Amino acid sequence: MGVRVIRPLMVILTPVLLLFAACGDGGGAATPASSTTPAGATATVTPTATSSGLPTPKPAGNTDRALTVAARGKAFEPTVADFRALPQTEITTTEGKKSGVLLSVLAAKVETLATDVVTIGGRPADQRQGGFVRGLLSELASTTVFYINDKGHVGLASSSLPVEQWLSYVVTLTISK
Secondary structure, three states: OHHHHHHHHHHHHHHHHHHHHHHOOOOOOOOOHHHOOOOOOOOOOOOOOOOOOOOOOOOOOOOOEOOEEEEOOEEEOOEHHHHHHOOOEEEEEOOEEEEEEEHHHHHOOOOOOOOOEEEEEEEOOOOOOOEEEEEEHHHHOOOEEEEEOOOOOEEEEEOOOOHHHOOOEEEEEEEEO
């Protein structure tokens, strides 16, 4: 007799319990009335910057490491002076002519294949967050240059990447299968 009472009670209580669980405990932040939209309308959110971004790196001296290039267990870590001594190439970009060390020159310092994937880590010019650029070595090797800026840091410019993807402070260049 007890089983017959519990089943109908479970059928009624289960949806009620699920409703309470979906609603939460009320501890979340309230949604302001201005953020609601009428049925069928689309809300547009425009993020705004709330911080000044990452701190600007200190200027680098000639004996400081310029960047790290790594592939298949091998690394090339030139100093700023060593990097400046590497062969320079000029490329034409949407921002004009840019001169620096071709990606292919840096890739030749470690074991690479044309089919490898390149991941370049650093910071974009706005300094708001870290950034990465990823692509095939075969597509970027002869169109991407790395240069030393006036603070001794490595930057990236490319004729095959949009300007928004260029990095002002490159730290790592990883090449993998």
